[in-house]
Amino acid sequence: MADFTIRPATLADAEALCGLHKAAVRKLCVGAYAADEIEAWLREREPAGFRHAMTEGGETMLVAERDGAVAGFASIKEAVLFGLYVDPATGRGAGQVLLHAAEEEVRRRGATVLSLQATLNAVPFYRKHGYMRQDRSSVRRGGRDLAVLDMIKHLS
Template identity: 30%
Template sequence: MFEIRRATPSDAQIAFDIRRLAIRHQCIGAYSEQQMLDWTKGSAEDGYDTLMHKHFYLVCIEGEPVATGMLDLEHCEIGAIFIRPDFMHCGLGKRVLHFLEDMARDLGLTEVCLDATLNAVDFYRRCGYVGEGSAVYQSPSGLQLACVPMMKKL
């Protein structure tokens, strides 16, 4: 059974673990090994857990969390779309993205933005996002990563 449910504070570590697995699997070649290790070190209690208070969601299959996604209303931004490697290429990323876009529409947003990781730019373009320039994402931990700012009218 497929379900998208709102994350709770107790889901923070599993969401962090899905993120770590996805980055270390999917970002090979887009970022250096050291960048990926720095990006994924630590635990949810290092600040990731605060995201659970936003519109943060878990995708569960047969009750097991396998993907995440978030809508940041304050910044009209979609983020934290991470798929566990053993569930990649099954259409979950697109399903999460459409779920978040529908929610944004329902909440009155007319456009959303995101900072696409270099490995995900083509995926977002196929989903209707536009953006050509590059920028540097500054993580709360101080890590800097190249990204492509993108947006989509809803």
């Protein structure tokens, strides 16, 4: 856990974050979503979208690095965790480090609750870290409605 370092993402990370995002979803969300749902989800993902999210989109992205390579990232907007992804080959274990860093950043902004829409595969991970399940919901990706679970955590 201690060997990941966290830093803010820059626009120069967009290519790496996009590639990592696709690899994480293809490898780690299998089983929770059908293959055609996963491909619909990723169809519109491009590095430009990550650059847009960091600028006009108002998202703060945090990167986990190990040995100078990007191992995962988290994205926050206001008090919402928009995304959390680790490299399936090199980033396992970075998830909890990034989650704690995101919680710290949200706390620093004065919020007392962090909310997110958990992919179904990630629900046990968030529960382990103190998130409570709320409603079942869905997100629209590539013309498909993908099932997710709204979850929140009261930050102490």
